[in-house]
Structures are given as C-alpha cells and as structure tokens.
Amino acid sequence: MAEIRLDNVVKKFGNVTAINNVSFEIEDREFLVMLGPSGCGKTTTLRSIAGLEHPQEGDxxxxxxxxxxxxxxxxxxAFVFQFYALYPHLSVQNNIAFPLKAAKVEPTEIKKRVINVAQMLRIEHILDRKPSVLSGGEMQRVAIGRSMVRRPKAFLMDEPMSNLDAKLRVDMRSELKSLQQQLGTTTVYVTHDQVEAMSMADRIAIMDKGQLQQIGKPTDVYNWPKNLFVAGFMGNPAMNLLPCCFESASQQLKIEHTNFAIKLTRNHLDLIRPSISENLVFGIRPEHISLSTTSIASGLKAKVHLVEPLGSANIVDIVLGQVSADKFVLLRVRTHPSIVPKSGETVWIQIDPKKIHIFDRSTTLVLSETA
Known part of the structure; x- marks a missing residue:
C-alpha cells in the first residue's frame, strides 16, 4: 500500500492545458474520488499517475x-478502464491470471490467487466462461479481479461503472466500497457521477477546467462549497444560486429582478461588511427551504411554476420574479411527498438562515459558509 502525491502538476496537449498546476495528496488506504464534468482533467490526472500521460511540469x-x-x-x-478490455479468446480464469503469467509467477501461486479473488468477487461459477457470455456486472468484476490479483500498491479506476444500468450501479457501489475497505488498498476513482462520489469516497477531489476546485470529505464539499462551481455542481437538484446585492440600509440581500429580500444572521453581516463587492450570489439548497400552502406570517409569498414528483419527495419550482417575457427567476424547493401544490398556486416559503451561502460574483468564492 502507498500514499500518492501530486505537486504542481501541469499537462498540456498543444495549446490546451488539461491539468493546471494541480496538487493534492492521497493517504495510504484512502478511497479518493476525482469528480467533475467531461473534459475537466480528471482522467488525464489519473492517466498521469499511471504513467500513461507525461506531465510537462510538477512531480x-x-x-x-x-x-x-x-x-x-x-x-x-493497477488500472481499471472504463471499457473492461478483457481478452475475448481467454476464459475468465485466464483473464484474471494474465498479469501473473506475464510476471512469471509460479502456477500454483497463480491458481491460489485467482481462486481467492474469484471468491471475494463471487465469480467462482463463471471462471470457465468467455467474456462474450458475461453480463456487464460480471465483466466489471472480472476486470477488477484482474487488477486485484496483482496485489498492487494502488488501484486507479476510470469510470468503471459507466456502462452498467442504474440498478446494477447501485449494487456495485456498495460492493466496491466494501471490497476496498476489506483490501485496504489506496484507490483513486474517476467519475462524473456525484452519487457515486458521495456514496463511496473517503474524500472527493472536484475538478473543473483542469484545476482542483475543492477537496474534502463528501459531507464537507456538499455542505460547505468553496466557490460557485462546487455549489452548483454538487447536489441533485443543485443549490439555488441567485444574483443579489446587499442593501446596507435594510441589512438584507435583495434578489435581482424580484421583490424579495433575505434577512441575514449577524455572522453573515460580519462577513459581508468587509467585502468590497456589492455584487453577490445568494445560495440555498432545496432541502433547506420549507413550503406551505397556507399563509405563514413570516413566510415569503410566491407562485408555483412547476412540480416534479419523485416519489420520495417533490421538487417544486417557485417563481420569485421575471427577467424577461420568457425568463423567470426560479427557486427550487424539495418538499415532503405529501405536499403537492399545483402550478399557479400561491404558496409561502421559509428559508433557513443558518443554511444560507453567499458568494462574491466577481471572484466566485464563498463569503460565508454557514452562520
């Protein structure tokens, strides 16, 4: 097992900078997930760790x-690719054993390791089959087994579950996390799926445009995003992010293109006053807003635009204002499944002031996390 460290790594392809001065450390036995949209540099970073790409700068x-x-x-x-890259002419047993045979490991030791890995992955019954008759989940297990059998210092995994259906991905998330904890092998896992990241990672490294945006425990990056990108990327539905300005007379945040003003806590006010920027962004997660179909004295009155029933909850879009004839200022609210307002219905909302996030619009950095 081993820790992995990147120091000021830069990788360019012509005039395109794929990795821009990235530095972070992965602890021994840690499960780190690199998360970000397509083209953010996460796979290039993983390939650089593996030696498949060569950075121009950094260590x-x-x-x-x-x-x-x-x-x-x-x-x-050991690298697990998005496409499992199994040898079609070899049986499962020989696919798993292939790296050991290439390393000229003794046949008795090879057999012992293959059986051990097959038992851990619950694929003993398919050892004699060829890849062409395997399901997606079985092929994934074989690909992982081929990596495990080598007993490497670290596993590098590039979106290994992207080809699986939704139900199988849910099953494999828990299996893979359990397996990593059992083996204690340092693991770097790349994905664009934040559910995978939140459910499996010890820590998440969020990337965008070749730069590391934030790294931390899943709950930390979700609850305390450091900038607008992380705030808008993490969460489904994502955090509500509305342009606003601070009104010094009323000591409130005025949401642009609306008549709504948000009261702030003392901690928020202390953070805003030193700021030289009046152009801010108000952030609040949908689950931190309560909604009522009956009048609330302290609530903000608004109209329902759209309701999305999800079974376990409803996502309600509330109209706060209007920018143009066809563009509304919307606030998304997650409600209990029993609360199902109709489009056009008047509702009252309350925002938890302790869950408000405020960002500087010019720098995109957070001014306050939670007060």
Missing amino acids: IFIGPRRVNTLAPADRDI
Whole structure:
C-alpha cells in the first residue's frame, strides 16, 4: 500500500492545458474520488499517475518514489478502464491470471490467487466462461479481479461503472466500497457521477477546467462549497444560486429582478461588511427551504411554476420574479411527498438562515459558509 502525491502538476496537449498546476495528496488506504464534468482533467490526472500521460511540469510520487520517469509497469499500480478490455479468446480464469503469467509467477501461486479473488468477487461459477457470455456486472468484476490479483500498491479506476444500468450501479457501489475497505488498498476513482462520489469516497477531489476546485470529505464539499462551481455542481437538484446585492440600509440581500429580500444572521453581516463587492450570489439548497400552502406570517409569498414528483419527495419550482417575457427567476424547493401544490398556486416559503451561502460574483468564492 502507498500514499500518492501530486505537486504542481501541469499537462498540456498543444495549446490546451488539461491539468493546471494541480496538487493534492492521497493517504495510504484512502478511497479518493476525482469528480467533475467531461473534459475537466480528471482522467488525464489519473492517466498521469499511471504513467500513461507525461506531465510537462510538477512531480508525482507513489509512496516515497518520484515516478515521473518510471514506465507504467514499474509503478506497481493497477488500472481499471472504463471499457473492461478483457481478452475475448481467454476464459475468465485466464483473464484474471494474465498479469501473473506475464510476471512469471509460479502456477500454483497463480491458481491460489485467482481462486481467492474469484471468491471475494463471487465469480467462482463463471471462471470457465468467455467474456462474450458475461453480463456487464460480471465483466466489471472480472476486470477488477484482474487488477486485484496483482496485489498492487494502488488501484486507479476510470469510470468503471459507466456502462452498467442504474440498478446494477447501485449494487456495485456498495460492493466496491466494501471490497476496498476489506483490501485496504489506496484507490483513486474517476467519475462524473456525484452519487457515486458521495456514496463511496473517503474524500472527493472536484475538478473543473483542469484545476482542483475543492477537496474534502463528501459531507464537507456538499455542505460547505468553496466557490460557485462546487455549489452548483454538487447536489441533485443543485443549490439555488441567485444574483443579489446587499442593501446596507435594510441589512438584507435583495434578489435581482424580484421583490424579495433575505434577512441575514449577524455572522453573515460580519462577513459581508468587509467585502468590497456589492455584487453577490445568494445560495440555498432545496432541502433547506420549507413550503406551505397556507399563509405563514413570516413566510415569503410566491407562485408555483412547476412540480416534479419523485416519489420520495417533490421538487417544486417557485417563481420569485421575471427577467424577461420568457425568463423567470426560479427557486427550487424539495418538499415532503405529501405536499403537492399545483402550478399557479400561491404558496409561502421559509428559508433557513443558518443554511444560507453567499458568494462574491466577481471572484466566485464563498463569503460565508454557514452562520
């Protein structure tokens, strides 16, 4: 097992910077998920750790060794690709055993390791089958088994569940997390799926445009986003982010293109006053807004635009104002399934002041997390 460290890594493809001065450390036995949209640089970062890409600047360490100049085969890592890359002419048993045979491991040891891995992955019954007759979940297990059998210092996984159906992905998330905890192998896992990241990771590294935006525990990056990108990317539905300005006379946030003003706590006010920018962004997650179909004295009155029933909850779009004839200022609210207002109905909402986030519009950085 080993820790992995990146120091100021830069990778360019021509004039395009895929990784822009990225630095972070992955602890020994940690499960780190690299999360971000397509083209953000997460896979290029993973491939750089593996030695499949070569950064122009910076250093990469696996354990105490600087590995920049080492070939992939000499880094003692195992890579699980998005496409499982199984040998179609080999049985499951021989696919799993292939890296050990290439390393000239003794046949008795190979058999022992293959059986052990097959038992852990619950695929003993398919060892004699060829990949062409396997399901997606079975092929994924074989690909993981081929990596496990080598007993590497680290696993690198590039969206290994993206080809599975929704139900199988749910099952495999828990299986893979349990397996990683059982093996205790340092794991770097790339995905664009935030549910995978939140449910499996010890920590999440969020990337955008080749830069590391935030790294931390899943609950930390969700509850305390450091900038507008993280706030808008994490969560489904995402955080409500509305342009606003601070009114010093009323000590409130005025939401642009609306008649709504948000009262702030003392902690929020203390954070806003030193700010030189009056152009701010108000943020609140849908689950931190309560909605009532009956009048509330302290509530904000608004109309329902659209309701999305999800079974376990409803997502209600509330109209706060109008920018143009066809563009509304909307606030998304997550409600209990029993609360099902109709489109056009008047409702009253209350915002939890302790859950408000305020961002500087010019820098995109957070001014306050929670007061």
